[in-house]
Amino acid sequence: MPAPCRVVVPLRQHLGAPAKAIVAVGDRVAEGQPIAEPGGFVSAPVHAPIAGEVTFVGPRAHPGGFPCESVVIEARDGVGPAATDGAPPPWRLPGASADWERMTRAELTALIREAGIVGLGGAAFPTHVKLSPPAGKPIDLLVINGAECEPFLTCDHRVMLEETAAVVTGVRILKRALGVPRAIIGVEGNKPDAIARLGEACALDDGIEVVACRVKYPQGAEKQLINALTGREVPPPPGLPLDVGVVVQNVGTAAAVARAVTAGLPLYERVVTVSGSAIARPSNVRVRIGTPLRDIIDFCGGLASPPAKVVMGGPMMGASLTDLDVPVVKATSGLLFFTRHECPDSTPHACIRCGRCGEACPLCLQPSEIALRVEIGDLDAAQALHIQECMECGTCAYICPSNRWLVQQVRLGKAKLHDRKQQRSA
Amino acid sequence: MTASSNAAPEGAPVSAPPPADKVGASARPTLRVGPSPHLHGPETVPRIMRWVFLALLPAALVSVWFFGASAVKVLTLSTLFCLGVEWLCLRLMRTPGALSDWSAAVTGLLLGMNLPPTAPWWLILAGAIVAIVVAKHLFGGLGGNIFNPALTARVFLLVSWPTYMTTWLKPGQRQWLAPGTDLAGITEATPLGLLKEGRLSELSAGASDLLLGNLGGSVGEISALALLIGAAALLWKRIITWEIPAAFIGTVAAVTGLAYAIGGPERYLAPHLHVLAGGLFLGAFFMATDMVTCPITYRGRLIFGAGCGLLTAVIRLWGGYPEGVSFAILLMNAGTPMIDHYLRPRTFGTATARQGATS
Ligand code: SF4
Numbered sequence: 001m002p003a004p005c006r007v008v009v010p011l012r013q014h015l016g017a018p019a020k021a022i023v024a025v026g027d028r029v030a031e032g033q034p035i036a037e038p039g040g041f042v043s044a045p046v047h048a049p050i051a052g053e054v055t056f057v058g059p060r061a062h063p064g065g066f067p068c069e070s071v072v073i074e075a076r077d078g079v080g081p082a083a084t085d086g087a088p089p090p091w092r093l094p095g096a097s098a099d100w101e102r103m104t105r106a107e108l109t110a111l112i113r114e115a116g117i118v119g120l121g122g123a124a125f126p127t128h129v130k131l132s133p134p135a136g137k138p139i140d141l142l143v144i145n146g147a148e149c150e151p152f153l154t155c156d157h158r159v160m161l162e163e164t165a166a167v168v169t170g171v172r173i174l175k176r177a178l179g180v181p182r183a184i185i186g187v188e189g190n191k192p193d194a195i196a197r198l199g200e201a202c203a204l205d206d207g208i209e210v211v212a213c214r215v216k217y218p219q220g221a222e223k224q225l226i227n228a229l230t231g232r233e234v235p236p237p238p239g240l241p242l243d244v245g246v247v248v249q250n251v252g253t254a255a256a257v258a259r260a261v262t263a264g265l266p267l268y269e270r271v272v273t274v275s276g277s278a279i280a281r282p283s284n285v286r287v288r289i290g291t292p293l294r295d296i297i298d299f300c301g302g303l304a305s306p307p308a309k310v311v312m313g314g315p316m317m318g319a320s321l322t323d324l325d326v327p328v329v330k331a332t333s334g335l336l337f338f339t340r341h342e343c344p345d346s347t348p349h350a351c352i353r354c355g356r357c358g359e360a361c362p363l364c365l366q367p368s369e370i371a372l373r374v375e376i377g378d379l380d381a382a383q384a385l386h387i388q389e390c391m392e393c394g395t396c397a398y399i400c401p402s403n404r405w406l407v408q409q410v411r412l413g414k415a416k417l418h419d420r421k422q423q424r425s426a
Numbered sequence: 427m428t429a430s431s432n433a434a435p436e437g438a439p440v441s442a443p444p445p446a447d448k449v450g451a452s453a454r455p456t457l458r459v460g461p462s463p464h465l466h467g468p469e470t471v472p473r474i475m476r477w478v479f480l481a482l483l484p485a486a487l488v489s490v491w492f493f494g495a496s497a498v499k500v501l502t503l504s505t506l507f508c509l510g511v512e513w514l515c516l517r518l519m520r521t522p523g524a525l526s527d528w529s530a531a532v533t534g535l536l537l538g539m540n541l542p543p544t545a546p547w548w549l550i551l552a553g554a555i556v557a558i559v560v561a562k563h564l565f566g567g568l569g570g571n572i573f574n575p576a577l578t579a580r581v582f583l584l585v586s587w588p589t590y591m592t593t594w595l596k597p598g599q600r601q602w603l604a605p606g607t608d609l610a611g612i613t614e615a616t617p618l619g620l621l622k623e624g625r626l627s628e629l630s631a632g633a634s635d636l637l638l639g640n641l642g643g644s645v646g647e648i649s650a651l652a653l654l655i656g657a658a659a660l661l662w663k664r665i666i667t668w669e670i671p672a673a674f675i676g677t678v679a680a681v682t683g684l685a686y687a688i689g690g691p692e693r694y695l696a697p698h699l700h701v702l703a704g705g706l707f708l709g710a711f712f713m714a715t716d717m718v719t720c721p722i723t724y725r726g727r728l729i730f731g732a733g734c735g736l737l738t739a740v741i742r743l744w745g746g747y748p749e750g751v752s753f754a755i756l757l758m759n760a761g762t763p764m765i766d767h768y769l770r771p772r773t774f775g776t777a778t779a780r781q782g783a784t785s
C-alpha cells in the first residue's frame with residue numbers, strides 16, 4: 001500500500017532493550033534515515049518509514065496495550081510522498097553492495113544490525129544477535145522458516161512467491177554470515193507453488209535444500225520445525241536452537257536481509273496479513289512500519305461489519321487489541337478482524353479427562369494437569385509438571401472440548417512463579 | 427491510550443482524514459479483549475456426548491426388534507430417570523454441569539442397555555439414583571467421578587437384586603409384560619450363564635446369533651454387529667481411540683483362547699464366542715472408553731484396556747459370576763489415577779538433555 005502521510009513509530013519493536021530516539025521535534029528526516037539507536041546489544045535501531053518532519057517524541061499507544069516511547073513523523077509539503085521534487089533522497093545503509101560475497105562475516109552482521117532487522121515471524125528477536133552465537137556453541141545448520149507460524153497468516157507464503165529471489169539471496173547471505181555450509185528451507189507441504197519456485201531459485205547454490213514438511217500447527221514454531229527437518233530435539237528452556245547447532249530465521253527476515261545487504265534498505269516496511277470476516281477485502285499488504293491501523297483498514301476496503309475482536313499477530317498466540325489507534329510494528333505478522341461469530345465467548349467447563357490436550361501438545365506436556373495445579377494454587381506441583389517448558393502455543397486450549405483455559409492458566413502459573421521467585425530473592 | 431493519542435500535537439495533515447462512511451472504521455467499535463488463543467476448535471463436550479448417544483442407538487434398536495415393548499420401556503425409563511435425577515442434583519447440589527451437556531442422557535441410555543429387558547421400573551429408578559447421585563455427583567459431577575456411573579449402578583443392582591438382574595427374556599418375546607406376569611417359559615440363560623453352570627452342551631446360539639443379537643442378554647449387549655457399527659462411528663469421529671477396545675478385546679481373546687487350547691472344548695468356550703458374548707463389546711467400546719474414568723494418556727489406555735481384558739477373562743473363567751466385564755472395568759477405573767501417575771509422557775527435548783548430560 002502507498003506510504004501513509006503520518007506514521008507513529010514505537011521504539012520498542014523487538015525483544016530486548018528499547019531503542020533510544022536520536023531525533024527531536026522539528027527535525028526533517030529522509031526516508032530510511034535512522035531515528036533511534038539500539039539501547040544495548042540485544043536491541044535494534046529504528047529507521048524513518050517515511051520522509052517528513054518529526055512532530056512528536058514521547059509516549060503513544062503501543063499495540064501491546066501500553067504506552068511506549070514513540071516518534072511521530074508527518075509528511076510535509078515538498079518532502080511527502082506527493083512531492084515531485086525537493087524531497088531528500090532516501091537514506092541508505094553505507095557499505096551495502098550487491099557484491100556481498102566479498103564481505104566478511106563481521107561486515108555482514110554489522111550491516112544486518114544497522115538495518116534494524118529483527119525476526120519477522122512474530123517474535124521480533126534482533127537478527128544480528130542470532131548471528132553472533134557464543135563461542136563454544138558450534139552452528140552447523142541454518143533453518144529457514146517458511147512454515148507459516150499460525151493459521152490465518154499467509155504473509156510468509158506471499159513473500160516466498162513474490163520475492164523468491166530476495167529470499168534465496170538472503171538465505172545465502174545468512175549462511176555466509178553464520179559460516180555454515182548448509183541451509184534448509186522448511187515449507188509446509190500445502191504450498192507446492194512456493195516449494196517449486198524456491199527449488200528453482202536455489203538450484204545455483206547446492207548448500208540450500210527446500211524441504212516440505214507436514215501441515216500442522218505449530219509447525220512454524222522453532223523447536224517443532226527443527227525437529228521436523230532434522231530430527232534434533234531442542235532441550236527445554238533455557239535450551240535454545242543454538243544448543244543443537246541450529247539457527248532459525250524466517251523467510252521474511254531473509255528477504256529483508258537481502259534488501260539490506262545488497263541495496264542498503266533498512267527495515268522500515270513489512271508484509272502483513274489482513275484477514276478475518278470483519279474486514280471487507282482480506283489481503284496481504286506491504287506496509288510501512290508505524291502505519292496506523294485505520295489507514296490499513298481503509299486500504300483493505302474498510303470494515304464489513306463491526307469487529308468483536310481485533311488481533312495483532314496470529315489467532316493462536318497474537319494479542320487482542322484494546323484500541324484501533326495503534327501502529328503496525330516490526331513484529332506485526334497479521335491483523336485479524338474477527339466477528340463475534342468467529343470468536344464466541346468461552347465459558348470453561350469441567351475437564352472430562354479426554355486426554356486430547358496432552359495428545360495435542362507439541363511439547364508432550366499434560367496441560368490439563370498443569371492447569372488444575374495452577375487453579376488450586378499448587379505452584380510446585382505445576383513446576384514438577386514442567387510448566388516452564390510450555391511455549392504457550394495455545395493448541396491445548398483450542399482443542400479442549402470443555403473449553404478450559406489451559407494455556408491461560410499456564411501463563412498465570414508462570415507469572416505467579418516469577419513473582420514468587422522475585423519475592424524470595426528480595 | 428485514547429487520551430494520549432488525542433493529546434498528541436496535530437500537524438496539518440496532507441491528505442483528508444479517512445472517509446467516515448465506512449462501518450466502524452472511524453467510529454470506535456467496542457473491542458473485546460481476551461487472552462489468546464482467539465479461536466476454538468469445533469469439539470465440545472455436548473457434541474462428544476451426543477455422538478456417543480447416537481452411536482448407542484443401533485444396538486438399542488436391535489434390542490427393540492428382539493424384545494419389543496420391554497426394551498422400549500427399559501431404555502426410555504432409564505434415560506428419563508437419569509435426566510430427572512441429574513436435574514435434581516444440578517439444582518440441589520450445584521455441582522458443575524448442565525442437562526444440555528448430554529452426559530446424563532448417555533448415562534441413562536447406557537444404564538438401560540446394561541439391564542435385562544425384564545427389569546421393573548423401581549429397579550431402573552434405583553439404578554438411576556446410584557448412577558447419577560452416588561457415582562457422579564457425590565464425586566463432584568461430570569469430570570470428577572472415578573467410576574463409570576452406569577456401570578456402578580449395574581454392579582450395585584447385580585449384587586442387590588441378583589434374580590431380577592439375571593432374568594433374561596428369550597429373543598422374539600416382544601409383547602408388553604404387565605407387572606406380575608409369569609416369566610417362566612419365556613426366559614433363557616445367556617451363553618456365559620450356561621458356561622458357568624456347566625451346561626455348555628445346551629448352548630444353541632452360534633456365532634451368527636451372537637453377532638445379530640438373537641439370544642438372551644441385557645438390552646444393549648445382544649448384538650455385537652450393531653455395537654460395532656456404533657463403535658466404528660465413534661472411532662471415525664475420533665471420539666474414542668482404538669487403544670482401549672483393541673487391548674481389551676485382544677486380551678480377552680488371548681486368555682480365553684489359551685484356556686480353550688489347554689482345557690479343551692468340553693469345559694471352555696471358544697475364544698471367538700467369548701469375544702462376541704456378553705457385554706464385552708458394549709463394555710470395551712462404550713464404557714471402558716469413558717474418558718472421565720480411563721487414563722488420560724493414550725499409552726496408559728493400552729494398559730488399562732489390557733487390564734480390563736485380563737480381569738474379564740479371569741472372572742468369566744474362574745470367578746463366581748458368569749460375566750466379568752463390569753467388574754473388570756470398575757476395578758481398572760480405580761487403578762486409573764495410578765496409571766496416569768506412572769505414565770507421564772516424556773517432555774519434548776528432555777531426551778537430548780539427558781544425552782547431553784551423560785555424554
Ligand atoms: S500452550 Fe498448551 S499445547 Fe502449547 S506447549 Fe503449552 S501446554 Fe502444550
Ligand code: SF4
Pocket residue numbers: 350351352353354355356357358367368396399400401402403404406722
Ligand atoms: S482437552 Fe480439556 S477436557 Fe480434555 S483432558 Fe484436556 S483439559 Fe480435560
